Amino acid sequence: MNYIVTGGSGFIGTHLINLLKEVYPDCNIYNLDIVENCQDGKATYINCDVRKPIDLKDVMITVDDIIFNFAAVHRTPGHPDHAYFETNILGAENVTAFAKKHGIRKIVFTSSIAPYGAAEDLKEETTLPTPNTPYGISKLIAEKIHTIWQAESQQERQLTIVRPGVVFGKGENGNFTRLYWGVRGHKFMYPGRNDTVKACIYVKELVRFMLYRLEHHEEGIELYNCTFEPAYTIEQIVETMKKVTGMKRSVPLIPAWVLMSAASVIGCLGAPMGICPARVKKLMVSTNICGKKLAASGYIFHYTFEEAISDWFKDNDNQYLK
Structure with a gap:
């Protein structure tokens, strides 16, 4: 049996490969990515662009293989609109076509909370998705493509879709990393409010949950929001x-009207650094994602939120978070 990880050189993929080798030392892991990542021989790297049909000529594929589909264009904003659709939709089509060709019966697909759209209301797995960004739309379509693959052979195929909140941990270089360095450098202020909900999950917890579901999910489709429950506020x-x-910092709160007024003036100057009223307003909207289904799944968290941050700090030799 093989573990086939598309996008295995990325943040989540790297942590999954580390966990697979820890739990199953003798397993075969194939990292399909357009970027090679040195992983100390834990996975066999294969240059693969999921926007094109997948053909692994030198790999002995079996029906018992498991696919983890992480390949995606995800940073938003940061890419032209067509890039999200091209990679995320074509990638889903090509991955599921590969699985169908070889009779592979299990796929874990990492989606996003972006299909819910930006709104203050609490989002459960049953909430109607209303994506309002190219990334969110492309991820929702990709979910449907995987769902169609499973529906073509409902009794044999198993599909797990996870919608993680903000994923943090070593190698993230994203929202949490920027937040930490902003606070450390006295450059962060609470934008408009300090009670904004920011649903999140530790990367090591996320990949452990994926393996747990593989062991406890026999058939059909399952969808899980992946976040600590209840979700934490920015403060x-x-x-x-x-x-x-060990930081001793006072973080001020800047009133919303001050931020919006400043953003309007800056926007009239051509929005340098991407600052505009729409983006500032987005900072003040919660990512209020419900994690009760995960909490009731039987999975036992390995880390509290504080323990997760401590473990991340330890992974960086107790020097910083990145």
Whole structure:
């Protein structure tokens, strides 16, 4: 049996490969990516662009193989609209076509909370998706492509779709990393409010949950929001980072009207650094994602939120978070 990881050189893929080798030391892992990542021989790298049909000529594929589909264009904003659709939709089509060709029966697909759209209301797995970005739309379509693959052979095929909140941990270089360095450098201020909910999950917890579902999901389709429950506010996140890393910082709150007025003036100057009222307003909207289904799944979290931040800090030799 093989583990086939598309996008295995990325943040989540790297952590999954590390976990697979820890749990199953003798397993065969294939990393399909357009970027090679040195993983100390834990996985066999194969240059693969999921936007094109997948053909692994030198790999002995079996029906018992498992696919983890992580390949995606995800940073938003940051790419032209067509890039999200091209990679995320064609990638889903080519991955499921590969699985169908070889009779592979199990896929884990990493989606996103972006299909829910930006709104303050609590989102459960049963909430009607209303994506309002090219990334969110492309991810929802990709979910449907995987769902169609499973529906073509419902009794044999198993599909797990996860919608993680903000994923943090070593190698993230994303929202949490920027938040930490902003606080550390006295450059972060609460934008408009400090009770904005920011649903999140530790990367090591996310990949452990994926393996747990493979062991406890026999057939059909399952969808899970992946986040700590209840979700944390931005102030709780900042205070935990400060506590764990020993930072002594006072983080001020800038009123919303001040931010919006400044953004309007800057926007009239051509929106340098991407600053505009729409983006500032987005900062003040919660990612209020419900994690009760995951909490009730039988999975036992390995880390509290504070322990997760501490483990991340330890992974960086107790020097910083990145």
